[in-house]
Amino acid sequence: MATRSEYATRPRERIAGVLRGARRFFSAAEVHRELTAQHVRVALSTVYRTLEHLREKGEATIRVDDTGEATYMFCEPAQHHHHAICNGCGRVEDVDCSAVEQFADSLRNLHGFLLDAHTMEFYGRCAACR
Amino acid sequence: MATRSEYATRPRERIAGVLRGARRFFSAAEVHRELTAQHVRVALSTVYRTLEHLREKGEATIRVDDTGEATYMFCEPAQHHHHAICNGCGRVEDVDCSAVEQFADSLRNLHGFLLDAHTMEFYGRCAACR
DNA sequence: ATATTTGCAAATAATTTGCACGTAA
DNA sequence: TTACGTGCAAATTATTTGCAAATAT
Helix, strand or coil, rough: CCCCCCCCCCHHHHHHHHHHCCCCEEEEHHHHHHHCCCCCCCCHHHHHHHHHHHCCCCCCCEEECCCCCEEEEECCCCCEEEEEEECCCEEEEECCCCHHHHHHHHHHHHHEEEEEEEEEEEEEEECCCC | CCCCCCCCHHHHHHHHHHHHCCCCCCHHHHHHHHHHHHCCCHHHHHHHHHHHHHHHHEEEEEEEECCEEEEEEECCCCCCEEEEECCCCCEEEEEECCCCHHHHHHHHHHHHEEEEEEEEEEECCCCCCC
């Protein structure tokens, strides 16, 4: 027993390589396109499975963009933080925000709402793109 | 000229009626299911078109949920505010948050990031559900 | 009248799945 | 070996579109 998965295969390495290439979110189609450009043939379904696999391992974060497409990015365990996404290059910066605790209090006071979780994203221009 | 659309049709009234029924987000499928339950026959494509139409008119807000499904809710012009979504009943409460201005400043100072827009959502239990 | 809206069926797009074959350990 | 991974093609799901018929103004 103690069946642990984890085979280091070429397709997986290449897919992870694409994510490692830039700190931004990639859709399965983008990863696949990138690999094709590198003359690496991988099935699109494998890209989907691998991205989901990375997420299960906690190595990647998922984000459903406003068109409904799922995108992934390498992202540390993420002790709660938020993302600032550049509209120019897509680069993502982590934003720690402890001030959120205050929101939680006012939410309870003003709305009687008990906070379990929250998401925040900021869009704009990173230092390099503006 | 001055071609203005806007026909008050029965399907549109019924679809709007569903949204009016609860202050929460509905997917096209949910609206359609609801109407079917009310013995109102409307094409699913009409639901899609009508929801999108309501959004264009500024009467409804769209939200792509974590599964990638588009959902809509009636929502006032929305002088910038955020949503507190109940995990129990889905009810949505508006959360005004002027404190965000402060975030904008620290973002610029800490990351050199110029903020254009942002989104925030809070999940938890509303007063009625906890 | 006539411009807009609807229903229906077919087309897309993103994602998932079944399965025979390939491969890491 | 043999359990896990991959490719491929077919199946799902959510959403969109073309077009003739229905409807609001």
